[in-house]
Amino acid sequence: MAEVTLTNTRKSYGNVDIIHGIDLDIEDGQFVVLVGPSGCGKSTLLRMVAGLETISSGEVAIGGRVVNDIDPKDRDIAMVFQNYALYPHMTVATNMGFSLEHRGTSKSEISERVNWAAGILGLTPLLDRYPRQLSGGQRQRVAMGRAIVRSPQVFLFDEPLSNLDAKLRVVMRGEIKALHDKLRTTMIYVTHDQVEAMTMADKIVVLNAGRIEQSGTPLELYDRPANRFVAGFIGSPAMNFISGKVHADGLAVSGITIPLPEKAKKYIGDDVTVGIRPEHLTVEEGGLAAQVLLVEPMGHETQITVQLADNPITGLFRERLALQAGSGVKIGFKTEALHMFSAKDGHRLE
Amino acid sequence: MKAELSPRAKVMVYGAMCVLLIPFVFPTWWMVTSSFKPVSEIFAFPPRLIPDSWDFTTYGQVFTLQPFAKQYWNSAYIAAIVTVGTMGISSMAGYAFARIRFPFANAIFMVVLLGLLIPSEVTIVPLFQLFLKLGMVNTHWPLILVPIFGAPSVFATFVMRQFFISLPAELEEAARVDGLSRFKIFTKIALPLSRPALASVAIFTFLHSWNLYLEPIVFLSSADKFTLPQALTQFTDAYGGPMWNIQLAAATLTALPVLIVFIIAQKHFVEGLAHTGLKG
Numbered sequence: 001m002a003e004v005t006l007t008n009t010r011k012s013y014g015n016v017d018i019i020h021g022i023d024l025d026i027e028d029g030q031f032v033v034l035v036g037p038s039g040c041g042k043s044t045l046l047r048m049v050a051g052l053e054t055i056s057s058g059e060v061a062i063g064g065r066v067v068n069d070i071d072p073k074d075r076d077i078a079m080v081f082q083n084y085a086l087y088p089h090m091t092v093a094t095n096m097g098f099s100l101e102h103r104g105t106s107k108s109e110i111s112e113r114v115n116w117a118a119g120i121l122g123l124t125p126l127l128d129r130y131p132r133q134l135s136g137g138q139r140q141r142v143a144m145g146r147a148i149v150r151s152p153q154v155f156l157f158d159e160p161l162s163n164l165d166a167k168l169r170v171v172m173r174g175e176i177k178a179l180h181d182k183l184r185t186t187m188i189y190v191t192h193d194q195v196e197a198m199t200m201a202d203k204i205v206v207l208n209a210g211r212i213e214q215s216g217t218p219l220e221l222y223d224r225p226a227n228r229f230v231a232g233f234i235g236s237p238a239m240n241f242i243s244g245k246v247h248a249d250g251l252a253v254s255g256i257t258i259p260l261p262e263k264a265k266k267y268i269g270d271d272v273t274v275g276i277r278p279e280h281l282t283v284e285e286g287g288l289a290a291q292v293l294l295v296e297p298m299g300h301e302t303q304i305t306v307q308l309a310d311n312p313i314t315g316l317f318r319e320r321l322a323l324q325a326g327s328g329v330k331i332g333f334k335t336e337a338l339h340m341f342s343a344k345d346g347h348r349l350e
Numbered sequence: 351m352k353a354e355l356s357p358r359a360k361v362m363v364y365g366a367m368c369v370l371l372i373p374f375v376f377p378t379w380w381m382v383t384s385s386f387k388p389v390s391e392i393f394a395f396p397p398r399l400i401p402d403s404w405d406f407t408t409y410g411q412v413f414t415l416q417p418f419a420k421q422y423w424n425s426a427y428i429a430a431i432v433t434v435g436t437m438g439i440s441s442m443a444g445y446a447f448a449r450i451r452f453p454f455a456n457a458i459f460m461v462v463l464l465g466l467l468i469p470s471e472v473t474i475v476p477l478f479q480l481f482l483k484l485g486m487v488n489t490h491w492p493l494i495l496v497p498i499f500g501a502p503s504v505f506a507t508f509v510m511r512q513f514f515i516s517l518p519a520e521l522e523e524a525a526r527v528d529g530l531s532r533f534k535i536f537t538k539i540a541l542p543l544s545r546p547a548l549a550s551v552a553i554f555t556f557l558h559s560w561n562l563y564l565e566p567i568v569f570l571s572s573a574d575k576f577t578l579p580q581a582l583t584q585f586t587d588a589y590g591g592p593m594w595n596i597q598l599a600a601a602t603l604t605a606l607p608v609l610i611v612f613i614i615a616q617k618h619f620v621e622g623l624a625h626t627g628l629k630g
Contacts, residue, residue: 052523073529085524089542099528146524 002063002076002153002186003028004049009058011044011210018044019210021058026203029184031177035197036207037233042190043158045207049188050079050156063153078147079156083163084139086131086146093118093127096145103150117149120182121175137168144176148183157189161196173199194234198222206230228346231275231339237303240281240313243273243343254309256288261335263350271343278303280337281315287330292323306331378605385409385599392594408599412585415593417574418600421581426607428493428577429559435498436506436555437548443503444510445536449522459511465504470496474568481569492569493562493577502558506551513547514540549618553611560608578604 004026011019019041026032034042047053049060051072059066067075078099086095096117097110105113118124121141131139140160147155157176161169177200180187191197197204198218205215206229214226218234225231231239244253246267251258251274258274290306290313297303302317306329315331323329340349355363379399384392385408387401412418446452447459481492497503517540525535541548566580573584582604585597 050523050527052526072523072527077527079524079527081520081524083518083520085518085520087521087524087539102529102534146528 003030004154004186004188005059005061006045006049007059007061009045009048009060010056011041011048011053012056017210019048019056022210022212024205024212024215026186026188029186031180031187031189031200031202032205033189033191033197033201033203034205034207035191035194035233036213038192039209040207041210042192042207046156046158046188046190049154050077051075052079076153077156078150078152078154079158080140080143080147080160082159084131084143084160086139086142088131091128091130092123092134092142092145095131095142096123096127096149099146099150113149113151114145117145120148120179121145136164137172140164140172141175144179148179151185153186155185155187157187159190159192161191162193169196176200195236198234204234206233208233224348225275225339226348228273228275228341231341231348235277237278237314237316239275239277239339240311241273241275241341242308242311242313243271246270246272253311256309258288258333259335260340261338264340267340267349272349273341273343273346275339275341276313276333277337278314278316280334281313281317282332282334283315283317283319283321283329284332285330287332290329290331292325292327292329294325295321295323304329381598381605382602385595385602387595389594392598405595408595409603411593411596412600412603415596416576416581416584416600418581418603420574421576421578422603424490424575425560425578425604428490429556431494432497432502432559433552433556435494436503437551439498440503440506440510440551441541441544441548442536443507444512445514445540447507447511448514448517449540450532462504462507465501466508468501470501470564473500474564478568487569488571488575489569490575493559493565496565497555497559497562502555506555509551509554510544510547513544517543546618549615553615553618556611557608560604 004024006022006024009019009022009024010017022045034045036042044053048055049062051067051070055068060068062075062077072079087098090098093114096114100110100113114127115124118127121144123138123141123145126134126138126142131142134142140163143160160176161172164172173196176187176189180200189196189200201218203215204218204221206213206221208229213233214221214230221230221234225234225239228241232241242251242253242258244251244258246252246260246264246269247257248265248268249257250260251264251272260274264272288308290308292304292306293312294305295302296305297320300318302319302321303314304317304321304323305312305314307313308331313331341347342349380397383399383401386404386406387398388403388405391398391402443462447455447462477492477496478487481487484491486492521539521543522535525539530538561579562577563579566577570576570580573581576584578600582597582600585593585600587593
């Protein structure tokens with residue numbers, strides 16, 4: 001086990017900067033999820049930690065040792081790839097023991113470690129099969145088995161669940177989390193799926209265009225997003241945003257006024273973007289008049305999209321609302337749960 | 351889903367296929383059956399598909415008129431060495447061009463590919479002079495070295511490069527993380543996975559070497575060093591006229607191993623070609 005430290009880490013291809021000086025501390029045994037939209041540099045950053053990409057400048061340290069110029073094989077890391085990268089011509093057992101074999105481990109120890117890993121992941125009956133004879137979920141487990149069999153200091157996961165169907169993804173999510181709880185090894189996990197990030201991480205790092213937008217625990221990011229980007233990225237359905245000018249009685253938007261919390265008074269006259277999570281909307285008699293655009297009943301909750309002034313707003317309700325597209329509805333806001341962001345640069349306003 | 355053909359359409363399709371088959375099958379049929387006919391019957395009109403009388407002595411004569419067993423061995427061992435050599439060189443070169451980033455890689459590959467554009471007739475005289483100076487004329491070395499470092503190897507390198515380009519990069523990265531050196535990645539991961547491409551390279555190269563005609567007649571002069579295509583021309587009577595039935599018996603024996611190899615490796619051969627995106 002080891003901590004991972006990135007200090008002013010940069011990556012450039014020619015004149016194009018992909019990673020703009022990242023500083024990040026990952027504690028020993030922590031499960032850190034790097035999350036962000038496609039092209040934000042999260043996979044590149046992971047590959048830099050793995051040693052599969054060179055570092056243009058800055059430092060990457062694993063367990064206190066700077067590894068910038070150290071080969072991937074000598075970094076004491078294991079990686080699980082998006083497409084599993086299982087060797088097609090080897091059985092499950094050979095795939096899992098392959099790295100140990102090349103590190104001079106004795107046959108008896110390889111067999112012992114492979115059996116241990118297979119036991120943890122429920123792969124024991126599949127050890128003699130070839131990857132082509134396995135389902136997607138089984139292949140994913142073999143890829144994890146190949147990683148854990150070496151007991152490395154750090155596990156790296158590069159979007160390992162993105163090729164699985166939705167149901168299996170939920171199962172595997174749980175399995176990876178359980179594996180972390182069991183091994184307590186440092187894990188860095190890359191995903192573009194914020195639900196995966198929220199449910200699995202001890203710490204989430206939100207990346208955008210090669211920069212860290214915010215890092216913290218899942219609930220910190222959910223409850224106090226540092227800027228509009230993080231607020232919009234974390235949470236599903238995404239946070240609603242309404243832009244307007246702050247007045248004494250609220251936010252003026254296209255002829256309506258949205259009530260704001262007391263703290264908004266200091267921004268009177270300013271252009272502000274207000275963020276409200278879908279679950280913080282209410283249907284109430286004293287609310288603002290809106291028109292229903294879409295009703296999506298999901299059984300345990302109902303998602304409704306309404307047109308409020310010029311803004312489409314999504315609400316999530318525990319109740320089963322008898323509404324239809326085209327009908328009118330009165331929408332209220334839990335003002336204490338509103339977020340405010342600068343309309344100029346999107347940073348959070350307190 | 352594929353639409354099922356009606357019985358009538360099936361008959362028509364199979365009928366057309368049988369007709370198209372004739373130009374491919376007839377020469378082989380004619381060669382094999384004529385090797386059992388007396389010379390007078392070979393040119394009889396109308397031609398006979400099945401010999402009236404079977405003459406098996408032609409096959410014995412093949413081995414008495416020429417050191418045919420020795421010539422057979424010459425062709426076999428030269429083709430085997432050329433095939434193994436070409437597989438080794440082309441797989442390594444193909445891997446390097448596909449996977450290793452080095453300066454001017456594409457330009458160098460283009461230069462290598464140019465080797466395919468130069469006909470062997472153009473290079474045969476300078477090659478003869480070279481091998482003459484090296485004291486290798488009337489030895490088998492030119493027949494081994496020229497294909498291994500010549501056009502067949504270039505084509506094989508192209509086939510292997512195309513295959514290695516299609517291998518997922520993640521496999522290689524996983525192997526790097528697992529602790530393998532570049533050479534080990536090649537031998538333990540890339541090469542075992544390239545079996546279909548290697549099989550097609552093997553068949554191409556073997557066929558090319560087995561059928562080589564120009565080089566043997568330029569470089570070899572003693573009958574015991576001849577290879578099969580060259581030996582076939584030597585079955586002549588006292589006046590230099592071809593002894594057709596014996597020549598056809600020798601040709602049948604020459605074609606036999608190639609046919610067997612192709613039938614066995616057919617599946618790999620087609621798979622290999624499919625991987626390269628080439629059509630046969």
